[in-house]
Amino acid sequence: MSTDKIVDSEWHSSDCLLTTTLQGVVNASDICKWEASLYRVAQIIPPNSTIKMLANLHYFEAEDLTVHRQFRNVLPHFLAAYGYAIGYLQMFPEAII
Secondary structure (H helix, E strand, C coil), X not given: CCCCCEEEEEEEHHHCEEEEEEEEEECXXXXXXXXXXXXXXXXXXXXXXCXXXXXXXXXXXXXXXXXHHHHHHHHHHHHHHCCCCCHHHHHCCCCCC
């Protein structure tokens, strides 16, 4: 299946919704652009906002294993940078959040 490449994030203020899309066969440069789009959009969100996030990864395919590993780190690091942590990590005092 041939899918157009989409690497973008958007802020929908009326819905308090951050959407991010990664679609198509992507390379390391695309992952960097996608990550940059997340941080760019995060700057628009008013401080202390309650938001929703939709990550659309339909038809995403990493060019190779290295790119897939790069991709897997983006969302956890992005969310952690803004104070989000998976709840079960709080059960373990040795976990660095």
